[in-house]
Amino acid sequence: MENLKKIIKQFPEVGEVSEIKTLTSGLINQTYLVKSTSPEEPDYVLQRINHLIFTNIEMLQHNIEVVTNHIRQKLENNHEEDIERKVLHFLSATNGKTFFYDGEGYWRISVFIPRSHTLEAVTPESSYLAGLKFGEFQAMLADVPEQLGEIIPDFHNMEFRLKQLHEAITNNAASRLAEVQDIVNAIEKDADMMCSAEQLYREGKLPKRICHCDTKVSNMLFDEDGKVLCVIDLDTVMPSFIFSDFGDFLRSAANTGKEDEKDLDNVKFNMEIFKAFVKGYIESARSFLTPIEIEMLPYAATLFPYMQAVRFLADYINGDTYYQTQYEGHNLVRTKAQYKLYLEAKAATTEMKAYISSLL
Ligand code: GN1
Numbered sequence: 221m222e223n224l225k226k227i228i229k230q231f232p233e234v235g236e237v238s239e240i241k242t243l244t245s246g247l248i249n250q251t252y253l254v255k256s257t258s259p260e261e262p263d264y265v266l267q268r269i270n271h272l273i274f275t276n277i278e279m280l281q282h283n284i285e286v287v288t289n290h291i292r293q294k295l296e297n298n299h300e301e302d303i304e305r306k307v308l309h310f311l312s313a314t315n316g317k318t319f320f321y322d323g324e325g326y327w328r329i330s331v332f333i334p335r336s337h338t339l340e341a342v343t344p345e346s347s348y349l350a351g352l353k354f355g356e357f358q359a360m361l362a363d364v365p366e367q368l369g370e371i372i373p374d375f376h377n378m379e380f381r382l383k384q385l386h387e388a389i390t391n392n393a394a395s396r397l398a399e400v401q402d403i404v405n406a407i408e409k410d411a412d413m414m415c416s417a418e419q420l421y422r423e424g425k426l427p428k429r430i431c432h433c434d435t436k437v438s439n440m441l442f443d444e445d446g447k448v449l450c451v452i453d454l455d456t457v458m459p460s461f462i463f464s465d466f467g468d469f470l471r472s473a474a475n476t477g478k479e480d481e482k483d484l485d486n487v488k489f490n491m492e493i494f495k496a497f498v499k500g501y502i503e504s505a506r507s508f509l510t511p512i513e514i515e516m517l518p519y520a521a522t523l524f525p526y527m528q529a530v531r532f533l534a535d536y537i538n539g540d541t542y543y544q545t546q547y548e549g550h551n552l553v554r555t556k557a558q559y560k561l562y563l564e565a566k567a568a569t570t571e572m573k574a575y576i577s578s579l580l
């Protein structure tokens with residue numbers, strides 16, 4: 221704690237601190253809630269950024285500043301109320317930057333958004349509002365005046381994720397391959413089909429736009445009435461297919477089980493959540509979506525559980541070097557749960573298409 225207090229001192233805006241608590245969500249960064257003594261002062265979120273994953277912190281924070289400033293400007297132009305709760309605000313450190321390097325790690329602080337909470341599950345009502353919000357989020361970022369850096373190159377590139385899986389298989393670093401051969405084979409069967417977005421991109425038929433790229437439900441803040449205030453965890457904001465935000469939201473929201481569910485019978489694709497979300501999303505995003513983007517929304521709903529299964533599986537084969545795990549075999553449990561969700565979503569594709577057509 222004393223160490224954390226020293227880091228907080230580098231951010232002059234923060235006053236006297238009464239308590240520092242670990243906030244456990246997220247598999248990548250370390251996050252703390254910093255409580256202020258004075259009730260006049262907001263609380264803060266302190267994060268140690270994982271610089272093994274985000275190797276260019278300068279670029280990372282630059283992207284985040286561009287995006288939060290752009291959104292703030294839009295909200296102000298629209299005379300929105302309660303702007304402080306609708307966009308994140310990062311504090312400057314004594315070095316003039318929005319991060320501080322203490323010789324070992326990179327730290328940043330943002331204002332904790334008051335009277336907000338995260339959810340692990342959504343209802344059809346909140347899913348509809350989330351759809352509206354994400355369409356809006358992408359629309360607001362459509363005219364960011366500069367090219368944002370690809371913070372993690374090929375982050376949501378399915379071909380690249382499969383290549384990483386193939387490398388993991390070749391190296392078999394943790395000698396776990398034999399045990400996962402069945403699921404590897406199952407994944408391989410659908411590989412070509414799942415890479416169709418990259419194919420269309422090469423043919424010039426599919427655009428990239430600025431996306432959040434980690435829109436799982438737990439990365440959104442909701443207000444007292446269940447409305448989405450804003451998306452948090454902006455580390456992966458970068459150019460991507462719009463499928464990223466659409467598909468990744470459903471990967472968590474439409475899953476009736478947990479991301480790391482052990483009982484696969486609990487993993488189903490919730491069509492009510494899908495319908496509510498896609499309705500909201502199309503309402504607010506229709507103006508800028510191309511016909512091909514709309515047509516491929518069901519594909520996006522299958523792509524993200526599939527991609528996440530590939531990523532968890534590669535990490536399992538590599539010996540758990542990327543995602544934080546809580547027990548031996550955790551990444552394999554995650555893989556199976558995500559693969560099951562993929563199958564469930566795939567089985568629902570026809571119904572998804574029919575519903576989307578009914579909205580247009
Ligand atoms: C990671 O930051 P966090 O834990 O929300 C990962 C996402 C995965 C997610 C799976 C930089 O997100 O891509 O979808 O875990 N972020 C990175 O829960 O790899």
Ligand code: MG
Pocket residue numbers: 246248434453455456
């Ligand atoms: Mg993240």
